[in-house]
Amino acid sequence: MAYTNRRTILQAAAALPALAAAGRGALAAEPAASEAPKKVASVAPPHVTQILAHYIVNAKYDDLPANVRKEGVRTLLNWVGVAIGGSHHQTVDIAASALAPFSGPAKASLFGRNERFDIMNAAFINGVSSHIFDYDDTHLKTIIHPAGPVASALLAIAEMKPVSGKDFLNALVLGIETECRIGNAVYPNHYDVGWHITGTAGVFGSAAAAGKLLGLNEQQMIWALGLAASQPVGLRESFGSMNKSFNPGRAASNGIFAAILASKNYTSSDGMIEAKRGWANAISTKQDYAEITEGLGKRYESALNTYKPFACGIVLHPLIDAAIQLRNENKLTPDMIKQVNVKVHPLVLELTGKKTPKEGLEGKFSVYHAVAIAFIEGAGGEKQFSDRAVQDAKTVELRQKVVPVVDPSIKPEQVEMSVQLADGRVLKKRIEHAVGSLEKPMSDVDLERKFADLAEGILPREQAAKVMELCWKVEGLASAGDIARAGARSTA
Secondary structure (H helix, E strand, O other), X not given: OOOOOHHHOOEOHHHHHHHHHHOOOOOOEOOOOOOOOOOEOOOOOOOHHHHHHHHHHHOOHHHOOHHHHHHHHHHHHHHHHHHHHOOOOHHHHHHHHHHHHHOOOOOEEOOOOOOEEOHHHHXXXXXXXXXXXXXXXXXXXXXXXXXXXXXHHHHHHHHHOOOOHHHHHHHHHHHHHHHHHHHHHHOOHHHHOOEOHHHHOHHHHHHHHHHHHOOOOHHHHXXXXXXXHOOOOOEHHHOOOXXXXXXXXXXXXXXXXXXXXXXOOOOOOOOOOOOOOOHHHHHOOEOOOHHHHOOOXXXXXXXXXXOOOOXXXXXXXXXXXXXXXXXXXXOOOHHHEEEEEEEEOHHHHHHHEOOOOOOHHHHOOEHHHHHHHHHHHOOOOHHHHOHHHHHOHHHHHHHOOEEEEEOOOOOOOOEEEEEEEOOXXXXXXXXXXXXXXXXXXXXXXXXXXXXXXHHOOOOOHHHHHHHHHHHHOHHHOOOOHHHHHHHOOOOO
């Protein structure tokens, strides 16, 4: 699939019939909160699960196009950075403390920490760490954060058994391809009723990737996908709490669980994705199975991955981008601002309508906080979504001057911002595509700066640089587990 512009990524629900008619190139839509999910008729072709399993088992590293390999490496680098950055958040401290007494053999590392756990608990904790800042990668067509469930599982396995860098990268791409294709098949209806698609689709990516490294045969891979289908995890009600990051972490460990059982011939149905009472029919009113089976090995969803310059939900990125530009262009200070009016897509208030966030995690789902902090600090990194930032008196005061207005003509990737100043002037900014989008992607240098900033204060600068180098050179590594070992904090 060619790179698409963000305008087509999250269409309003009314566009669904037209998109369905347009064929495989059409992108999924996000219905407004007031609209019920629409049934999308789709006759399940035979053997969807088997077709996918056959592809996963037989796909080789040498089959990957150069651009897909490159995006896989960028995905890895970004994921390791956010996993290190989130490693000492209170959420991760709690998870590590709670699970330590129950961990099995200590075979896998935690990024940014000195504890070691069994592979399933390590995958879970690293998955939590990588998502707690909401700073991870995003497949914009589905709002799936692909690397969390997949990379967390793979790096744990890579410490348990020898895995070459090429095999690791191939499994990473295949896992992302699996979860995003399955996500495409049910989005947006599945998401709209309340499922957190990163967890529910991510478990398939984890199972596929783990199964690839464990050398499952085709029948075992079918069973692994079936066992993954029985473990959907994550509800959108959890957004703004520690529970949100639980979802990709649990998807990672559940996928390993499924692959290990399947490796010992623990059986499942052969049609768990597409059967009448299978996963897709049970959890969604839309099933577009061609998204799963068509173009395997030819079009790559993993090539459409994007990386966040701001540590919050994608729908807030245009607003933060606009605020930072206006601030910098006009040297604005909070006392100069009388009111900030923003025209937004309905999805913005549906997802980020928290007016009075009390802690950093809630701030990530507050359009009021995101705009205010962007004007005050000129940034939108993890520091701007901390408890400190959310509770700052100047931020609290300025967010009361933010007035979002829903305008259905505004696309999810757009925003119109108008700032009334105390001196009577009115400043305006329209964003078509925010920085970090496919149209304005983060460069390799941008990703390195983000990585270094996240690792600061957690790993020594030399160690962080070494981990970064290993990520860039993953394809040449004899052991991909070196990345996980290098990313752990020394006990000294």
